[in-house]
Each structure stands twice: as C-alpha cells, then as structure tokens.
Amino acid sequence: DGGITQSPKYLFRKEGQNVTLSCEQNLNHDAMYWYRQDPGQGLRLIYYSQIVNDFQKGDIAEGYSVSREKKESFPLTVTSAQKNPTAFYLCASMGRGAFFGQGTRLTVV
Amino acid sequence: QKEVEQNSGPLSVPEGAIASLNCTYSDRGSQSFFWYRQYSGKSPELIMFIYSNGDKEDGRFTAQLNKASQYVSLLIRDSQPSDSATYLCAVKIGGSNYKLTFGKGTLLTVNP
Numbered sequence: 001d002g003g004i005t006q007s008p009k010y011l012f013r014k015e016g017q018n019v020t021l022s023c024e025q026n027l028n029h030d031a032m033y034w035y036r037q038d039p040g041q042g043l044r045l046i047y048y049s050q051i052v053n054d055f056q057k058g059d060i061a062e063g064y065s066v067s068r069e070k071k072e073s074f075p076l077t078v079t080s081a082q083k084n085p086t087a088f089y090l091c092a093s094m095g096r097g098a099f100f101g102q103g104t105r106l107t108v109v
Numbered sequence: 110q111k112e113v114e115q116n117s118g119p120l121s122v123p124e125g126a127i128a129s130l131n132c133t134y135s136d137r138g139s140q141s142f143f144w145y146r147q148y149s150g151k152s153p154e155l156i157m158f159i160y161s162n163g164d165k166e167d168g169r170f171t172a173q174l175n176k177a178s179q180y181v182s183l184l185i186r187d188s189q190p191s192d193s194a195t196y197l198c199a200v201k202i203g204g205s206n207y208k209l210t211f212g213k214g215t216l217l218t219v220n221p
Contacts, residue, residue, distance in 0.1 A: 033209060042115075042197060042213035043153070050206055058208065090152055097143050098199070098209050100152040 003027065006091050006101035012109045013078065013085060021076045021104045023091035031094035032074040036060060036087045037103075043090060049074055078106065112136060113200050115212035123220050128185040130215050132198030135179070141201035142174055142181045146194045147214065153197055157183070188219040 004025045013019045025032065031050050035043040045058030049068040063082025068074055078085045086108050092098040115132050122128045130144075141160055145153035159165045159172040159181065171184040181200075185192055195214040201207050 031207075035211070043211040045208060045210065048208050056206065056208075092209075094209065097155040097158045099155065103152045 004091060004093055004099055004101040006089075006104050008104060009102065011104055011106045013106060014109060016080045018077055018079050019106070021078070021089055021091075021106070023074045023076065023101060024072055025074075025093040025101075026072060027093055027095060027099065028071070029093035029095050029099075030071070032068070033092045033094065033098060034058075034064075034066065034074070034076045035090045035092065037090060038087050046076065046089075111212075112202060112210045113198055113212040115196075115198050115215050117213055117215060119216040119218055121218045121220060122188050124188060124190060126188050126219075128188045128192065128217055128219070130183040130185075130196050130198075130217065132181045132183075132200075132212055133179055134181070134198075134200045136200070136202050137176075137179065138204075139179075139200045139202055142172070143199040143201075143209075144170075144172060144181075144183045145197040145199060145211075146192075147197055148194045156196075185217075188217075190219050190221050193217060193219050 007022045033048045034046040044060050047066040049055035065077045089104045091101045113134050143158045144156045147153040157172045159174045165172045169186045173182045195216050197214045198212040
C-alpha cells in the first residue's frame, strides 16, 4: 500500500532524554514535513524538506533536529533542549496536497 | 498578522443544513489552498484543494477562492452528524522552497 508510516504510535520520554520519531513514505514525494499539534490547537511547522540532504527550519524548530538522507525517510529527534515536548507529532509528504501519517503521541514521564 | 486565520468556532448546524467555513491568508503570492478534516485523536485527511479563483465542487463539498480578498471557504451541503470534526485550512506559501501553513481550525458540530 502507498502511504506514510509513522512509528511509534505512542512514545514516552524521560526528562533529559533524546527520542527519535520515525517517518517513512513510499509515495515518491520530494517534500516532507513535521508538525506539532497541541490540544485544541492547529498544526505548527517544525521542519520541512524539499529534497534529499536539505531541510529548513519551520516556525518552532528549537529543541528539534531532523535528517533527510533518503527520499523515503525524514526522522525527527526531540532533544532534551525541548522543554515542553508533550504533543501529537504529525509527519506529512506533499503531492497535490499533504498526506499525513497516523501521528505519534509523545508524553514526558 | 497570522499567515492563515480561521474562526475557531465552534460552529453548530442542524443535520441537513449548509455549513460554511472560512479562512483568510496574508501572503498575496500564495497559489494553492487546501481543506482538511480532522476527527478527534486522528490525523488530518485532505478533503479538497483549489488553485484558481471561483468555485470547485466535489460531492457535498464546495471550495471557494477569492484571491483579491485573500479568502477561501468551504461549504458542506446536507451536513451529516459524521461531518462533525475540526476543519483545517492550509495554504502553500513560498516559491521553490515552499511550506504548507495551517490555520488553527474550526470545530464543526452537526446536530441530529
């Protein structure tokens, strides 16, 4: 099946720990995006990438890092510098519109 | 001014009525506009996209774009309880290095 796969669905992070969220797509899309959604809020752009080995900061990049070594993959690392990481994280790839994965719910414990 | 603005609602309509959702954007160079539906706890799903001024219809949904007024809307005819969700407006901003920016969404409730 064509689509976008995010894993894990739920993730728990301890204080001071880095965690990496996976995002894989087989839609052959060049552009990929990471968004964060807090309860009752819209989607805020963290990072985006138009092409392999290149990416740009979005509106809330502080405390996050990404890589784009393969067209299919765009992992997001939530670092210990992100002081309030509890949120719903959404990865998307862009064709005629953005298509989303199922999301990862990250909780700090 | 925020790049994409929506009335947060909630918007409540009776079953069978027309629901009207509105969105304004600040970048006059924006070329592509999208409407997404998001059910609680789920990821957004694309409903419609529109590039040209005027109306675009798909089943019960009609997207309307007015670039001069920097305004895009979504009409849902014959609203059903299953249409109850948050509706997100998104705008593609920028040239070759474009980004997709979302509004905060409008919560729609369709009452049986």
